[in-house]
Amino acid sequence: MYLDERKYESLLIYKGFEICALKVACPTDGEAMGYVIDDEFFSGCNYSHPEEAMKAITAEIKAGKIKKKEIEEW
16 A cells, blocks of 8 residues: 555555545645545545546546556555
8 A cells, every 4th residue: 555554544446546535534634535546646636536536547547657457466
């Protein structure tokens, strides 16, 4: 896991990429109440809904910027 697993919980895996959310988020401390993709390529990106994260993964795969992860890579 690229993200700190003490802070993030994996909710689902889409095309080999884990979509996660903070276990506890405090917006007053600057923590985002959204979803993130557990991969360095998507570092700094935050999504309002899991579907948005899934669309981002699909778009980057189609653009050839990333590859779908195989089971061995998880």
